[in-house]
Amino acid sequence: MRVLHAVTLHSPSHAFGGPVRVALNLAKGLRARGHEACLLALGEGFGDPWPTQVEGVPAKLFPARRLLPLGFSGMTSPALLASAGRLVRNADVVHVHLARDLVTLPVALAALRAGKPLVLQTHGMVDPSGKALAKVLDAVAVRRVLRGAGAVLYLTPHERDALDAVVGGAPLATTVHLVNGTPAQEERPPLSGPPRILYAARLQARKRPVDLVDAAPAILAAHPDAEFVVAGPDEGEQAAVRTRIEALGLGARFTVPGPLSGRNVLRELRRAHVYVLPSVDEPFPMSVLEALSVGVPPVVTHSNGLARAVAAAGAGAAVEPGPAGVAEAVLALLDPSANAEASAAARKLAAEAYSIDAVVESLLDVYGSVRRGD
Numbered sequence: 001m002r003v004l005h006a007v008t009l010h011s012p013s014h015a016f017g018g019p020v021r022v023a024l025n026l027a028k029g030l031r032a033r034g035h036e037a038c039l040l041a042l043g044e045g046f047g048d049p050w051p052t053q054v055e056g057v058p059a060k061l062f063p064a065r066r067l068l069p070l071g072f073s074g075m076t077s078p079a080l081l082a083s084a085g086r087l088v089r090n091a092d093v094v095h096v097h098l099a100r101d102l103v104t105l106p107v108a109l110a111a112l113r114a115g116k117p118l119v120l121q122t123h124g125m126v127d128p129s130g131k132a133l134a135k136v137l138d139a140v141a142v143r144r145v146l147r148g149a150g151a152v153l154y155l156t157p158h159e160r161d162a163l164d165a166v167v168g169g170a171p172l173a174t175t176v177h178l179v180n181g182t183p184a185q186e187e188r189p190p191l192s193g194p195p196r197i198l199y200a201a202r203l204q205a206r207k208r209p210v211d212l213v214d215a216a217p218a219i220l221a222a223h224p225d226a227e228f229v230v231a232g233p234d235e236g237e238q239a240a241v242r243t244r245i246e247a248l249g250l251g252a253r254f255t256v257p258g259p260l261s262g263r264n265v266l267r268e269l270r271r272a273h274v275y276v277l278p279s280v281d282e283p284f285p286m287s288v289l290e291a292l293s294v295g296v297p298p299v300v301t302h303s304n305g306l307a308r309a310v311a312a313a314g315a316g317a318a319v320e321p322g323p324a325g326v327a328e329a330v331l332a333l334l335d336p337s338a339n340a341e342a343s344a345a346a347r348k349l350a351a352e353a354y355s356i357d358a359v360v361e362s363l364l365d366v367y368g369s370v371r372r373g374d
Contacts, residue, residue, distance in 0.1 A: 013259035029360035076102035086251035124283030127162035152371030181359030297342035
């Protein structure tokens, strides 16, 4: 089976975050089962030669053009748009990681026009919005593709309700619950050295990386040798992070390395005692799944889509937003026995609930149903 995975952007800095990681994990899982899965996306930041594969997955990347000052929504490629019809016709299933943008929406529309089985996965990126551009795109294209798709994958009940609200009227009849999955990873080695607390996600206001900086003094009061890493592509918060580190006089305790490759994220996780993602309204973060798979207990807020599972399994902690809750949870997880218990629970949770093999098996059932027109 030939499966085309379309996502907005791939870059060396991993600026588009989780949706690309999900697409790659699914494509690699499909290819391991003998299917011809490939990636379609804009590309940005690559030198010559232009990549033709990403992590072993064949990829068709088109140089990104920024038409409007609207972040990812203002990016497109005339060459990609011109090729979309041909690319979808060559696929048996078109799987679009849908956002309100000028890449994934045109590919989804092309699949509908070609009569190709279409699966949408929105990763929480399509929800009710009062922004003028969102209203225009919803009226012109978003509702059409949501209603026309053979299956619309959702991560949480909150995301499903948001999709129903976007289309208006009767709830979507084609929604299918599918969690994100993560490949099995080598367990982190026994802990050694000073406590190391890691944040590895986009530096964006909603993800609240400054909360970790503000939690650091309380953590350092108990562990004065603790080390902190705040890694990820800058989406407006890096200056605030650096300013706050300087204001608190913590330059010697913090490293802010910028974006990391997937391999380097895993390397940092294997050195970490605790992973912290203080973001609010986070649907289903891949970075937390990766932490679980390595055995690093995560600290998340209650509005994180993984919070209940993490807390119920004893695999980490779910807290109220803000530095006080983050500091208290990190301190509790720095206790060696508590950390060891949470680490074992994290590995078990990743293997039993979020295995990429199980997710791909469920996805193949979805593909089969959409191809049959069930």
